[in-house]
Amino acid sequence: MSPRRLTKVAVSATTLALLGSMAACGSDNTAGGSGGGEGGGTADVWALQDTTLNPIEEASIQRYNDGDGPGSVKLSTFGNDPYKQRLRTAINSPQAPDVFFNWGGGSLKEYVDAGKIEDLTPILDADPALRDAFLPSVLAGAEIDGKQYGLPMRGVQPVLMYGNKEVLTANGIDGMPATWDELLADVATLKAAGLTTPIALAGSQSWTELMWAEYLLDRVAGPEVFQAIRDGEGQGWNDPAVLEAMTMLKQLIDAGAFGTANDFSATEYDAGGTTQLLANGDAAFHLMGSWEFTNQKGTNPDFVSAGNLLYAPFPAVEGGAGDPSNLVGNVSNFYSVTSASPNKQAALEYVKTQLNNPDYVSELIAAGDVMPIAGAREQLAATEDGDYLTTVYDLTENASNFQLSWDQDLSADEATKMLTELSNLFLGVQTPEGFVAAMAG
Amino acid sequence: MAPVLTFFGVFAVLPMVLVVYLSFTDWDGFGFPSLSGGGNWSRALQDPEVGRSLVLTLVFMVLGWVVQTPIAMMIGVWAAGRQRNRAVLSSIFFLPVLLSTAAIALLWSAVLDGNFGLTQQLPFLDRFSFLGDQSLVIYTVAWVLTWQYVPFHTLLYQSAARGIPVSIYEAATIDGAGRYKQFFRITLPLLRYTLITSTVLMLVGSVTTFDTILLLTNGGPGTSTRIAPLYMYITGFGAFEFGYASAIAVILLVLGAGLSLAVTRLTGFRKMSSQQEGS
Structure with missing residues (x-):
């Protein structure tokens, strides 16, 4: 074979291989492509x-x-x-x-x-x-x-608040908090009793942190503020209610409710981290989607069957405009x-x-x-x-x-940015004001 | 030449041209990219995250080179010896080369987990949050990367050291040169080109690979380990801003190409000549 001919063969072989691989990519889903619209x-x-x-x-x-x-x-x-x-x-x-x-x-x-x-x-x-x-x-x-x-x-799959009954009872806390102030009081009691992380938080996955922001804004101002943000209407992120909710969240973080940043920032949910912390009694509360019950039942069946896993809706915020019956999560x-x-x-x-x-x-x-x-x-x-x-x-x-969870309800670029800024807020390298400015900007 | 050029054209040049084109467009994956002029570029210049992630990339690059090169060279030269025990030990030592990145990342995240990890069961180590502490995590990641990549570079040094003719060492021994003198006067100069190869691989690797970091920390806590290639990935496949991600990719492309050119030029690698006898 002459070198020139060899080249031609090689080029056509390459082309064929490329076409072949493209066709192969498509073949697994082409099922009824030829069926037409006739049913x-x-x-x-x-x-x-x-x-x-x-x-x-x-x-x-x-x-x-x-x-x-x-x-x-x-x-x-x-x-x-x-x-x-x-x-x-x-x-x-x-x-x-x-x-x-x-x-x-x-x-x-x-x-x-x-x-x-x-x-x-x-x-x-x-x-x-x-x-x-x-x-x-x-x-x-x-x-x-x-x-x-x-x-x-x-x-x-709404997001609910889960609790460890044994830990709560041992610290004289009667049931799940119905209001935000009760939650803050419970956290203070548990901290004073020496529990480092009253609330389990899977900080390496910032969608778990997002649940707190979602509920707080809803309880403070109702669902309309976020809907305006999503639809690009009104003041968007500049609505004062966003800053108020983020400031309340910051107070909870600063109170050490989730432990220190070193404690929570590498904790995972997918790997079962926070699920185990709650069941072990290393944490008293855990905010998570309703699938948490199934996970607890799978990994800690005794904990669940003994009735120690408590669940309740997110606490109401006194004076807040949001209806406490509102839910957030995977609709x-x-x-x-x-x-x-x-x-x-x-x-x-x-x-x-x-x-x-x-x-x-x-x-x-x-x-x-x-x-x-x-x-x-x-x-x-x-x-x-x-x-x-x-x-x-x-x-x-x-x-x-x-x-619906904000990260699913916003466009992908805005959601990515929000999760980054939020995880910085939890780590203490971003302020509530800075969060608002970054998201509004 | 032509088949080689075809392959190079289709698999190397074409994607690069496309990524440069994409960096001047807005594209969220739907329909066709729409031209946006220099929008992505002016945004990249103003985005503090770009500068921060590039600095972090350089930190990992320098840290990686300074730590990995001496270790890889020492083990490589040691493993080049023909003793049986060395062969057994080095084959154990090369194990990380056989593990996939995902396996390595999962292994280490299980070992270092701040709540249930192996390190939490050990005295002294249990006081550290290796993946959760925003300053410590950089060293943790550097350590895992060292563990992952040193064996590969060791292989390079081992084979190069084995290529050095024994006769040179024999002559040096007759002349009265000791072990250290032999290393610095014979081994090190003859490993020079391997050192350059290994350095280029490390430097270019650190501006392109992010898989271990993605799986180990996902750039966290916060953005503490979000190096530039990972930022590119998150922008492209998390936020679906392919145009902006392409602009970051072009920056990395220029940086990687520039680094490897600079290293080869500064070290005279291009005027490569054999320094060994008989060739």
């Missing part, structure tokens, strides 16, 4: 990998495929961390999902603003029974500019339909018929999910952890407002 295609549903949930989702898809709805549906699952990146790149491509898992709120709004998401309002208008099937405070989590862009597909996860889906008929029909399917709901309840389905209370009460699950259900049903 004959296979709609691709994207969800997170989860050993408990995936079989339930598969069963739900099987039920749809066994029925006589148009087309068919298949499930693709992805790991949590790469999911958002993958979705964002795929949504522009022919490999985009037809139905996809999301957190609602501002992160979904970015997709809505880019014109990628199908408006589900007409479906709900045509079928009021479907709208009434879900709890209103949860349905609101995927409502953007008055239109519904997703339907809840799993349980609610739910939602399924949304992409507007460019070639299999839209199957996608819409799946979302419409399967998410409030009694089998789907009861399987998720059995897996510990508090389903935001009207009338699920009896089913929840009948389970092993009925007391806890019905408490979460009642709190959700009675909540005047259920605010």
Whole structure:
């Protein structure tokens, strides 16, 4: 072979290899691409990998495929961390999902603003029974500019305050604090008794710190202040209530409620750090999402079965404008339909018929999910952890407002900045005034 | 040449050109990047976090070089000996090379965990919060990086030291040169090019790699260990500001290329000639 010819071969081989790898990237999700909009295609549903949930989702898809709805549906699952990146790149491509898992709120709004998401309002208008099937405070989590862009597909996960009953009783504290002042008093009592970290905080993951800011601002001023920040209206971060809430938070930090920065700043939640601190009695309180109960039950079953794990809503702030029934947290996860889906008929029909399917709901309840389905209370009460699950259900049903976690509700760039500034506030290298200035600037 | 150039063009030059182009755009991952002029660049100049993270990158770079080079060279020269016990010990010592970054980061975060880590069970060490103390954490990370990378550089020195002809040492011994004299007069000068290679790898590595830090501290506490490449990653794949992240990437690209050019130029590496007999 002459050198020139060899070059040609090499170049074409390279090109082929590149094309091949591109095609390979796409092949795992191209399922029903050829099906067209006639309802004959296979709609691709994207969800997170989860050993408990995936079989339930598969069963739900099987039920749809066994029925006589148009087309068919298949499930693709992805790991949590790469999911958002993958979705964002795929949504522009022919490999985009037809139905996809999301957190609602501002992160979904970015997709809505880019014109990628199908408006589900007409479906709900045509079928009021479907709208009434879900709890209103949860349905609101995927409502953007008055239109519904997703339907809840799993349980609610509000943030609650957890406590260690033994530690509290040993220090003469009777139950969980109902007000902010009671919390401050409890912290002072526990500090005086020699407990270094009255409140467990997973400071290496600043979304755990965010929960404090979310609840404090809500209790001080109600949900409207954050909604204005999110929507870019009014004074935004410059609203005096933000500074007030951050100053209250600073007082709690300075009182040593979480221990010193060296204590909490490297503590993790994912690795089970704060869960263990609470169960061991190294901390008396822990603010965390409702999944904390499942985690405690998994790692410290004796602690839970002895009734030592207390739970309560976040304390009220006396004189604050916020309704103490308000919740923050992961409202739910939602399924949304992409507007460019070639299999839209199957996608819409799946979302419409399967998410409030009694089998789907009861399987998720059995897996510990508090389903935001009207009338699920009896089913929840009948389970092993009925007391806890019905408490979460009642709190959700009675909540005047259920605010999605800020880091999910703001755009990704603002959320990233906020988490950095907040973790600096907890470390004492940022002041409440500096936080406001940095976020408003 | 042409196949090499094609590969170099597609996998090295093209991405660099694209990243420079992206640094002049706004792109959140949806649709197509829109040109934003010098917006990202004026922001980068004003962003205190860029300067701070670059200084931190340099701190880790210098700290890494000063600590790792002598250790790697000493162990490498020692391991170049043909004794059996040295072979066994050095193969144990090279273990970190076999571990993935994720394994190394998880291992050390378990050992150093401020609540339940191994160090909390030990006397004296239990008073430190290795990953939680904002000043101490820099040394902790430097230590883990040393543990991770020294074995690789040791390998470089070991093979280079093995390449030094025994006859030179024999002649030196006859001339009455002792061990230390032999090291400083023979081994060290002959390892000069290996030293430069290893240095360039360390310097360029410290402006591009951040995986260990991402998994060990995620740049924390706060921003105490958020080096520039990690800031680039967080901006790109956390905040989805690909344009701004590309501007930071270009700064790192220029810094890395400049450093490796400077080192090779200052040390005369380009006029490379064999210093060994018979070649």
